[in-house]
Amino acid sequence: MSNNQVSLPAKLINGGVAGLIGVTCVFPIDLAKTRLQNQRNGQRTYTSMMDCLIKTVRSEGYFGMYRGAAVNLTLVTPEKAIKLAANDLFRTYLSKNGKGLSIYGEMLAGCGAGLCQVIITTPMEMLKIQLQDAGRIVAQQRLILPSSSTTKVVTTNPVLSRAYNVNVATRPMSATQIAKDLFCSQGFKGLYKGLGATILRDVPFSIIYFPLFANLNKLGQNSVDGRASFMHSFLSGCIAGSVAAVAVNPCDVIKTRFQSLHRGANEEVYSGIVDCARKIWKNEGPSSFLKGSGCRALVIAPLFGIAQVIYFVGVGEVLLGFSHFEVY
Numbered sequence: 001m002s003n004n005q006v007s008l009p010a011k012l013i014n015g016g017v018a019g020l021i022g023v024t025c026v027f028p029i030d031l032a033k034t035r036l037q038n039q040r041n042g043q044r045t046y047t048s049m050m051d052c053l054i055k056t057v058r059s060e061g062y063f064g065m066y067r068g069a070a071v072n073l074t075l076v077t078p079e080k081a082i083k084l085a086a087n088d089l090f091r092t093y094l095s096k097n098g099k100g101l102s103i104y105g106e107m108l109a110g111c112g113a114g115l116c117q118v119i120i121t122t123p124m125e126m127l128k129i130q131l132q133d134a135g136r137i138v139a140q141q142r143l144i145l146p147s148s149s150t151t152k153v154v155t156t157n158p159v160l161s162r163a164y165n166v167n168v169a170t171r172p173m174s175a176t177q178i179a180k181d182l183f184c185s186q187g188f189k190g191l192y193k194g195l196g197a198t199i200l201r202d203v204p205f206s207i208i209y210f211p212l213f214a215n216l217n218k219l220g221q222n223s224v225d226g227r228a229s230f231m232h233s234f235l236s237g238c239i240a241g242s243v244a245a246v247a248v249n250p251c252d253v254i255k256t257r258f259q260s261l262h263r264g265a266n267e268e269v270y271s272g273i274v275d276c277a278r279k280i281w282k283n284e285g286p287s288s289f290l291k292g293s294g295c296r297a298l299v300i301a302p303l304f305g306i307a308q309v310i311y312f313v314g315v316g317e318v319l320l321g322f323s324h325f326e327v328y
Contacts, residue, residue, distance in 0.1 A: 013316030019080030
């Protein structure tokens with residue numbers, strides 16, 4: 001197999017395996033990020049990531065930290081596979097005579113990868129957020145409603161009001177229920193609510209992440225085989241992921257708010273991305289756009305560190321009987 005030939009099946013396997021392992025490791029932190037981003041000023045249920053995780057375990061048990069993990073693990077394989085494989089394919093296509101890419105070419109390849117992944121990311125995030133944020137809504141109601149009605153969830157979104165205006169203890173939400181209700185009432189459009197906000201987050205993330213990782217990884221390549229060490233690739237993925245995650249966190253806050261179908265008491269409804277950004281700025285201040293940024297960095301850093309290590313180990317190439325090769 002030539003050095004400049006890309007095996008798409010191998011890339012898809014590498015991306016899928018990397019996504020499964022990475023998401024399993026960091027999902028509780030991602031849950032804390034979603035809940036911190038969704039809570040408003042004056043209605044704070046959690047004060048920090050650790051406070052959120054502790055309260056989640058106390059009220060919902062250990063597996064409460066993995067609300068929404070099933071849908072994420074189901075869809076993260078195609079999502080990560082598309083993202084990583086698309087970046088490699090765009091880089092190979094844009095490179096000239098195997099001489100590598102300019103920084104602008106690397107950014108363009110990352111942009112293409114980000115656009116491709118939203119096909120899976122948008123419905124995955126849509127369903128995951130509803131499940132992750134359910135505990136926050138219940139906790140807020142316990143603080144507001146009398147003790148005799150603490151288990152009742154006030155559902156303000158008309159799309160889900162028929163299905164979820166019920167006792168949480170007897171009928172918990174599931175991804176299947178949410179998807180079915182959205183599809184029946186709005187078709188595929190319901191599952192792709194927040195598509196624009198997802199593009200607004202994922203395209204800039206990929207534009208920043210992939211070129212930064214590629215250049216950091218090059219610093220550790222040795223002169224013998226042109227490969228970076230295991231630890232260097234891991235740290236490069238962590239650093240690039242953290243920088244990109246914090247840089248696009250304002251877009252992630254907007255996306256999380258816009259995709260949340262359930263609302264707590266007195267929480268505003270948004271008519272669009274611009275309306276969402278304006279209301280957050282006006283009602284909560286500019287610092288609110290950094291809500292959950294620490295959690296997001298802690299999620300993305302190991303997630304992409306693990307992903308890049310597994311990706312460059314070449315699990316897919318081994319399984320398919322190919323020898324490992326580099327595309328950078």
